[in-house]
Amino acid sequence: MLTLLILISVGLASAHHSGEHFEGEKVFRVSIQDEKQVHLMHVLANQVEVDFWKPDSVSQIRPESKTDFRVKAHQVDEVEHFLEEKGLTHEVLIHDLNKLVTNQFDSLIRSSGHSYEKYNSWEKIEAWTGQIAAENPKLVSRSVIGTTFEGRSLYLLKVGKAGSNKPAIFIDCGFHAREWISPAFCQWFVREAVRTYGTEIQITNILDKLDFYVLPVFNIDGYVYSWTKSRMWRKTRSTISGTSCVGTDPNRNFDAGWCEIGASSSPCAETYCGPTVESEKETKALVNFIRKNLNSIKAYVTIHSYSQLLLFPYSKNYALTKDHVELNNLAKAMVKELEALYNTKYTYGPGATTIYPAAGGSDDWAYDQGIKYSFTFELRDTGRYGFLLPESQIRPTCEETVLAIKYLSNYVLEHLY
Numbered sequence: 001m002l003t004l005l006i007l008i009s010v011g012l013a014s015a016h017h018s019g020e021h022f023e024g025e026k027v028f029r030v031s032i033q034d035e036k037q038v039h040l041m042h043v044l045a046n047q048v049e050v051d052f053w054k055p056d057s058v059s060q061i062r063p064e065s066k067t068d069f070r071v072k073a074h075q076v077d078e079v080e081h082f083l084e085e086k087g088l089t090h091e092v093l094i095h096d097l098n099k100l101v102t103n104q105f106d107s108l109i110r111s112s113g114h115s116y117e118k119y120n121s122w123e124k125i126e127a128w129t130g131q132i133a134a135e136n137p138k139l140v141s142r143s144v145i146g147t148t149f150e151g152r153s154l155y156l157l158k159v160g161k162a163g164s165n166k167p168a169i170f171i172d173c174g175f176h177a178r179e180w181i182s183p184a185f186c187q188w189f190v191r192e193a194v195r196t197y198g199t200e201i202q203i204t205n206i207l208d209k210l211d212f213y214v215l216p217v218f219n220i221d222g223y224v225y226s227w228t229k230s231r232m233w234r235k236t237r238s239t240i241s242g243t244s245c246v247g248t249d250p251n252r253n254f255d256a257g258w259c260e261i262g263a264s265s266s267p268c269a270e271t272y273c274g275p276t277v278e279s280e281k282e283t284k285a286l287v288n289f290i291r292k293n294l295n296s297i298k299a300y301v302t303i304h305s306y307s308q309l310l311l312f313p314y315s316k317n318y319a320l321t322k323d324h325v326e327l328n329n330l331a332k333a334m335v336k337e338l339e340a341l342y343n344t345k346y347t348y349g350p351g352a353t354t355i356y357p358a359a360g361g362s363d364d365w366a367y368d369q370g371i372k373y374s375f376t377f378e379l380r381d382t383g384r385y386g387f388l389l390p391e392s393q394i395r396p397t398c399e400e401t402v403l404a405i406k407y408l409s410n411y412v413l414e415h416l417y
């Protein structure tokens with residue numbers, strides 16, 4: 001019976017995708033020691049088509065770090081040969097990408113409708129935003145803060161008990177299309193808030209005293225594209241004249257050292273910063289909303305994956321913020337909360353020094369607007385599944401992350417500014 005259920009769910013799952021397959025594709029992990037090996041990675045990236053999973057592009061690879069990248073089937077042998085010949089320490093992180101693409105839909109829930117423990121298509125998420133607001137009129141309200149390049153509505157959920165002059169925490173998900181666990185978290189978080197309000201003391205107190213603004217999917221066009229055409233899509237879907245390459249990296253598009261470092265001015269790059277700062281309609285909508293509500297927004301949280309990191313400003317340069325000590329202590333405490341549940345290990349610190357510099361990110365921008373508590377989460381895992389985290393990990397991933405957000409919420413309430 002169980003086998004039958006799995007077969008049914010896998011059968012349904014593969015129907016989500018339009019014939020895209022990853023037969024023979026692999027994800028490599030290479031340990032980079034020095035500048036010479038950094039250079040070799042550039043050589044490799046010029047020779048073959050490489051999809052960088054970590055860091056986001058070849059230009060961000062640094063000595064004494066690891067890089068994960070996906071290689072097309074017909075170039076696997078060439079890559080293996082190159083790595084061997086040049087003496088680069090490597091392993092195959094994912095042997096059978098095609099299998100993982102199918103296995104990400106491993107939830108045993110049979111419902112074909114919206115489910116918190118499954119990855120939901122944009123259509124289901126969109127309907128859910130309306131439904132959760134309608135079912136919880138005293139706690140949740142829905143608004144539209146703009147439209148995407150392709151004309152979809154950017155929904156924002158306000159979660160909290162009615163009251164005046166309440167402080168707020170802004171949380172967004174789904175910046176990068178292929179990071180599916182991220183929108184799953186935003187949905188889970190809203191459900192957890194309405195489910196436990198009135199029974200769980202902490203959540204009740206938090207929602208009585210502050211509001212959450214939750215943007216369930218920021219890069220909706222990209223998310224839709226990752227469902228219908230290309231699972232590994234990352235950027236927006238905007239087009240500009242003069243190139244056939246599509247999309248801007250939304251997390252390089254903000255006014256925070258825009259395009260200065262860790263970003264590309266080439267429209268074909270995965271870290272393309274866009275033709276101008278805030279060129280993306282999605283960026284503009286978010287920026288306008290936050291600017292309008294700067295008086296109330298005390299914390300900004302943006303949810304990405306993968307790597308199990310909790311980052312705070314700056315990423316745009318190596319400078320430490322004036323709030324560094326406080327942010328570092330707060331991040332440490334949030335990580336401790338998160339780890340307590342399933343012993344999931346997180347690393348924390350300022351973006352530039354903890355991973356690599358990358359300008360134009362939303363967390364740096366929010367911080368520079370005066371939102372002191374500004375964080376980027378990189379959720380599970382550390383590379384075994386990467387962007388293809390199975391649905392069976394949605395629950396534990398979201399549960400542990402909620403603990404960190406709860407800690408942050410209480411901290412904000414105790415440290416209003």
Ligand SMILES: [Zn+2]
Pocket residue numbers: 175176179304305
């Ligand atoms: Zn991301």
